[in-house]
Amino acid sequence: MELKKYLKERKELIDREILKYLPPEPPYGKKLYQAVKYSLTVGGKRLRPILCLAGCEVVGGKVEDAITPACAIEMIHTYSLVHDDLPEMDDDTLRRGHPTTWVKFGQATAVLAGDALLNRAFEVLADWNFDCERKIKVISELGRASGMLGMVLGQQCDLDAEGRDDVSLEELLFIHRHKTGRLITASVVVGGITGGGSEEEIGALRNYGDSIGLAFQIVDDVLDVVGDQEMIGKNVGSDVEKGKTTFVKFFGVDGAKKRAREEVERAVEFLKVFPKDKREPLEGIARFIVEREY
Amino acid sequence: MELKKYLKERKELIDREILKYLPPEPPYGKKLYQAVKYSLTVGGKRLRPILCLAGCEVVGGKVEDAITPACAIEMIHTYSLVHDDLPEMDDDTLRRGHPTTWVKFGQATAVLAGDALLNRAFEVLADWNFDCERKIKVISELGRASGMLGMVLGQQCDLDAEGRDDVSLEELLFIHRHKTGRLITASVVVGGITGGGSEEEIGALRNYGDSIGLAFQIVDDVLDVVGDQEMIGKNVGSDVEKGKTTFVKFFGVDGAKKRAREEVERAVEFLKVFPKDKREPLEGIARFIVEREY
Numbered sequence: 001m002e003l004k005k006y007l008k009e010r011k012e013l014i015d016r017e018i019l020k021y022l023p024p025e026p027p028y029g030k031k032l033y034q035a036v037k038y039s040l041t042v043g044g045k046r047l048r049p050i051l052c053l054a055g056c057e058v059v060g061g062k063v064e065d066a067i068t069p070a071c072a073i074e075m076i077h078t079y080s081l082v083h084d085d086l087p088e089m090d091d092d093t094l095r096r097g098h099p100t101t102w103v104k105f106g107q108a109t110a111v112l113a114g115d116a117l118l119n120r121a122f123e124v125l126a127d128w129n130f131d132c133e134r135k136i137k138v139i140s141e142l143g144r145a146s147g148m149l150g151m152v153l154g155q156q157c158d159l160d161a162e163g164r165d166d167v168s169l170e171e172l173l174f175i176h177r178h179k180t181g182r183l184i185t186a187s188v189v190v191g192g193i194t195g196g197g198s199e200e201e202i203g204a205l206r207n208y209g210d211s212i213g214l215a216f217q218i219v220d221d222v223l224d225v226v227g228d229q230e231m232i233g234k235n236v237g238s239d240v241e242k243g244k245t246t247f248v249k250f251f252g253v254d255g256a257k258k259r260a261r262e263e264v265e266r267a268v269e270f271l272k273v274f275p276k277d278k279r280e281p282l283e284g285i286a287r288f289i290v291e292r293e294y
Numbered sequence: 295m296e297l298k299k300y301l302k303e304r305k306e307l308i309d310r311e312i313l314k315y316l317p318p319e320p321p322y323g324k325k326l327y328q329a330v331k332y333s334l335t336v337g338g339k340r341l342r343p344i345l346c347l348a349g350c351e352v353v354g355g356k357v358e359d360a361i362t363p364a365c366a367i368e369m370i371h372t373y374s375l376v377h378d379d380l381p382e383m384d385d386d387t388l389r390r391g392h393p394t395t396w397v398k399f400g401q402a403t404a405v406l407a408g409d410a411l412l413n414r415a416f417e418v419l420a421d422w423n424f425d426c427e428r429k430i431k432v433i434s435e436l437g438r439a440s441g442m443l444g445m446v447l448g449q450q451c452d453l454d455a456e457g458r459d460d461v462s463l464e465e466l467l468f469i470h471r472h473k474t475g476r477l478i479t480a481s482v483v484v485g486g487i488t489g490g491g492s493e494e495e496i497g498a499l500r501n502y503g504d505s506i507g508l509a510f511q512i513v514d515d516v517l518d519v520v521g522d523q524e525m526i527g528k529n530v531g532s533d534v535e536k537g538k539t540t541f542v543k544f545f546g547v548d549g550a551k552k553r554a555r556e557e558v559e560r561a562v563e564f565l566k567v568f569p570k571d572k573r574e575p576l577e578g579i580a581r582f583i584v585e586r587e588y
């Protein structure tokens with residue numbers, strides 16, 4: 001298969017579908033609606049929803065069935081970016097090559113747009129025309145992944161670690177497992193739940209997700225040091241500037257790259273429970289993560 | 295029945311139960327956990343969860359069944375307060391007589407604590423050991439009430455209206471119907487859904503909720519002018535200071551009080567579909583709203 005073409009087509013599918021999940025524009029407070037729409041449309045690789053679709057297909061489900069949870073996942077991911085970019089948080093002005101939501105719409109509306117996206121994700125899942133039991137499993141999985149034992153906790157830990165030079169590898173792993181790992185894992189797991197995967201299959205997807213999530217973060221840290229600003233769409237070297245501890249500190253650039261490749265091979269190994277012809281997209285995505293920009 | 299005793303007992307029940315819905319304290323990022331706990335425990339009348347319990351009972355359901363959704367509703371309400379108090383929003387330093395969450399834990403953690411509470415609410419509902427179809431209905435109702443066509447939209451509209459002297463009564467009604475009305479209505483409706491109410495009963499609860507929601511906001515506006523700072527636990531006159539249009543502007547203090555009383559009588563009228571002995575708490579709550587502090 002041609003991975004680049006696959007990713008492009010899937011990204012375009014999500015780009016097209018996600019706006020259908022917005023409610024109609026309200027008579028008052030239009031700025032909120034515009035901020036939500038802007039946040040959802042300024043680029044992004046759509047990696048998480050693509051993982052959700054692929055997770056559904058690898059267990060034998062239909063890609064159409066997973067579009068609703070895939071879009072809900074992208075809404076949750078987008079909400080977290082909008083809030084993380086706020087001045088009181090990471091204070092980022094540029095995201096995916098565009099002004100961040102708070103720069104464009106103001107801080108208050110950015111807080112509200114994030115809230116709106118998070119709410120909307122759960123609303124969309126509740127109203128999804130699908131099997132009730134699976135819907136509940138999906139909502140539970142995503143709530144846990146993004147909540148106070150998941151992504152939100154990871155962001156708090158990340159803030160707590162900023163500027164400290166005593167962050168251990170254990171703490172760094174904890175931060176990233178929560179800040180980025182949990183939602184990446186949940187994305188592919190939710191796909192598996194939607195597609196009706198067995199417990200063993202869901203378990204394999206969970207392990208796969210954990211491994212690519214870690215690889216993804218390690219690569220992010222490496223890119224922050226060696227990446228091309230235009231390519232990654234944000235300011236290079238911002239981690240060092242902010243006094244963030246990264247995997248590069250513990251492993252060096254080459255060591256970190258090696259760790260990322262090892263995690264990807266582990267991820268690919270976990271996919272062996274699935275038929276060879278079905279697991280190709282998830283294998284490709286795992287490899288894409290370490291090859292993406294260097 | 296003795297309403298004061300009833301409200302006190304129900305408030306204590308929620309105070310006791312709500313902390314059981316927090317996850318265990320994490321090894322890192324404890325500040326987030328503490329901020330969430332603080333936000334949930336600094337007082338409050340627990341009006342919305344009490345409405346949920348009463349809505350469940352009035353349709354013949356058991357109060358125990360409604361404790362989970364009641365606590366989830368209070369989490370959603372609390373998240374909205376935590377975010378609304380932020381400097382970039384209403385910039386409030388005092389809430390229920392205590393420092394607001396951002397004053398106590400910093401702005402970033404306050405954003406995250408709000409996010410955590412909203413997430414947790416949906417997580418708790420998904421994991422609730424209850425009928426699947428009703429759970430989904432409850433999640434959908436709450437998502438809609440608090441989201442970008444509900445409470446979040448109301449807050450955006452409120453910010454948009456600040457400092458403008460051309461806010462019409464129609465716009466003011468839109469703001470409050472969304473900012474406070476929708477979640478109050480959803481609270482009693484969710485109780486009705488939980489208790490297995492018929493469509494007619496749910497409809498009556500919806501109308502009741504809309505009326506008390508409006509009455510509640512009108513009274514809030516009046517209290518901001520004439521209230522006792524110690525009693526309401528926030529700064530009196532803050533609406534005028536912030537250039538907010540209030541119902542007092544359109545109706546005057548006495549006119550606004552009259553409108554609130556009329557709404558309450560309408561609310562009580564909607565309850566007539568329920569047996570006389572069952573509707574007493576909801577009648578009492580409606581009357582309590584206009585009598586609470588003047």
